[in-house]
Amino acid sequence: ETITVQELANRMAERGGEVIKSLMKMGVMATINQIIDADTAELVAQEFGHKVRRVAESDVELGMLGTDDKVEDLRPRCPVVTVMGHVDHGKTSLLDAIRQADVASGEAGGITQHIGAYQIEVPSGDKITFIDTPGHEAFTEMRARGANVTDIVILVVAADDGIMAQTVEAIRHARAAKVPVIVAVNKIDKPDADPQRVRTELLQHEIVVEDMGGDVQAIDVSALTKQGLDTLLEAIALQAEVLELKANPDRAATGVVIEAKVERGRGSVATVLVQRGTVRTGDVFVAGAEWGRVRALVNDRGEPSESAGPSEPIEVLGLQGTPTAGDDFVVVENESRAREIADYRQRLLREKSATAGARGTVEQMLSAIQSGEADELPLVIKTDVHGSLEAIRATLEKLETSVVKPRILHSAVGGISESDVSLAGASGGIIVGFNVRANPQAREMARRDGMEIRYYSIIYDLIDDVKALLTGMLAPEL
Numbered sequence: 001e002t003i004t005v006q007e008l009a010n011r012m013a014e015r016g017g018e019v020i021k022s023l024m025k026m027g028v029m030a031t032i033n034q035i036i037d038a039d040t041a042e043l044v045a046q047e048f049g050h051k052v053r054r055v056a057e058s059d060v061e062l063g064m065l066g067t068d069d070k071v072e073d074l075r076p077r078c079p080v081v082t083v084m085g086h087v088d089h090g091k092t093s094l095l096d097a098i099r100q101a102d103v104a105s106g107e108a109g110g111i112t113q114h115i116g117a118y119q120i121e122v123p124s125g126d127k128i129t130f131i132d133t134p135g136h137e138a139f140t141e142m143r144a145r146g147a148n149v150t151d152i153v154i155l156v157v158a159a160d161d162g163i164m165a166q167t168v169e170a171i172r173h174a175r176a177a178k179v180p181v182i183v184a185v186n187k188i189d190k191p192d193a194d195p196q197r198v199r200t201e202l203l204q205h206e207i208v209v210e211d212m213g214g215d216v217q218a219i220d221v222s223a224l225t226k227q228g229l230d231t232l233l234e235a236i237a238l239q240a241e242v243l244e245l246k247a248n249p250d251r252a253a254t255g256v257v258i259e260a261k262v263e264r265g266r267g268s269v270a271t272v273l274v275q276r277g278t279v280r281t282g283d284v285f286v287a288g289a290e291w292g293r294v295r296a297l298v299n300d301r302g303e304p305s306e307s308a309g310p311s312e313p314i315e316v317l318g319l320q321g322t323p324t325a326g327d328d329f330v331v332v333e334n335e336s337r338a339r340e341i342a343d344y345r346q347r348l349l350r351e352k353s354a355t356a357g358a359r360g361t362v363e364q365m366l367s368a369i370q371s372g373e374a375d376e377l378p379l380v381i382k383t384d385v386h387g388s389l390e391a392i393r394a395t396l397e398k399l400e401t402s403v404v405k406p407r408i409l410h411s412a413v414g415g416i417s418e419s420d421v422s423l424a425g426a427s428g429g430i431i432v433g434f435n436v437r438a439n440p441q442a443r444e445m446a447r448r449d450g451m452e453i454r455y456y457s458i459i460y461d462l463i464d465d466v467k468a469l470l471t472g473m474l475a476p477e478l
């Protein structure tokens with residue numbers, strides 16, 4: 001089981017040079033075309049913050065279909081953007097306004113279909129794909145399933161309201177996923193709008209906007225009057241340029257299921273965001289534990305389409321069953337292969353549900369630490385008072401274990417909520433409560449996802465346990 005440095009970089013959508021640098025840090029000197037083993041590749045992937053899915057043998061070949069992407073085959077692709085922010089700050093309104101800003105629509109009616117994502121063309125001719133489900137729930141859920149579809153997060157903050165609880169959550173999720181943020185300071189048409197206050201408040205959350213000397217773009221907009229919309233779209237194009245997004249369009253398609261449902265008269269329908277290659281009618285594919293043959297492709301304008309390439313959202317008809325959002329989508333060579341993989345995955349799913357409570361993440365993390373494959377332990381820390389929070393943070397930050405370091409995804413005063421569980425889950429981390437409990441929903445979610453919540457009332461016990469975890473010496477408590 002091996003992979004070239006280039007292919008690893010492609011799969012992570014990172015630059016080859018960055019991967020080589022990361023390998024060097026681990027003491028591995030490699031060139032772009034060098035073949036490295038799976039263990040090393042996994043380490044690198046974790047270094048870049050990617051969730052590593054251990055693929056079963058039947059899957060390996062499926063993934064290996066992509067090993068032939070060469071640098072010279074890569075073409076620029078447009079960015080995929082997710083809009084996040086506090087409720088009522090204007091996420092939906094902004095997505096609607098942007099949809100109408102599409103210059104390619106002309107008189108043809110424009111983007112009318114809600115298929116879970118849409119692509120627009122801006123005046124400069126650049127294209128941008130937007131995920132049409134605002135909020136961080138979908139984003140986190142997808143990431144927890146191993147699907148990283150978002151290149152850029154637009155953080156919507158209402159200028160008359162400022163930073164609120166879900167704004168902070170969104171910042172955390174974007175940060176955990178290592179996705180760059182552009183701030184859209186919305187509702188600036190309102191008389192009580194104070195966009196400058198938003199910028200100042202962002203400082204407390206370590207977001208330093210450009211006009212304060214930082215590197216985060218913040219654009220004043222109004223989804224209502226459409227003021228600033230063009231500037232926002234330009235900011236996205238600029239950020240995308242920096243990211244140098246690329247994919248090989250000339251290969252069998254792979255992508256992610258954004259949305260899937262059963263529709264009367266159409267059967268199972270899935271919206272797929274193509275990430276690499278080009279999907280065409282007639283292609284045979286696997287989507288999660290389902291398979292199918294593309295009977296028809298429908299774009300975000302409701303028009304039939306012959307094909308869809310990288311960063312393009314497309315509705316796929318011809319599924320045998322209904323996959324789940326976040327599932328992978330991979331075109332394979334023939335029907336028997338597709339059946340074989342889907343059957344295998346169905347069997348895995350059945351086995352998994354039989355051994356209820358997946359208990360995957362923590363054990364995986366611990367064994368990764370034990371075998372020296374992980375170099376950080378993601379933590380979410382909740383406490384009863386500020387003082388203990390500060391003390392715990394300060395002590396953890398000073399912990400000098402040789403390789404594995406604690407990475408605090410989030411720490412705050414308050415009970416453990418579902419949002420804490422999903423944040424820790426998406427990064428394969430652990431939740432620590434100090435003199436606080438989890439609410440029933442959070443407990444249920446943790447149980448379902450095999451997430452570990454540890455409770456403490458003595459700081460030393462907490463620190464000792466984290467130390468033990470960091471050295472891989474503590475068994476999970478599940």
Ligand code: GDP
Pocket residue numbers: 085086087088089090091092093094134186187188189190221222223224225
């Ligand atoms: P979401 O919950 O973040 O998706 O927020 P919505 O898009 O549903 O917007 C919440 C409310 O704010 C709605 O009543 C919108 O009409 C209003 N709204 C959104 N954007 C603006 C804006 O730029 N200016 C003004 N004045 N109102 C806005």
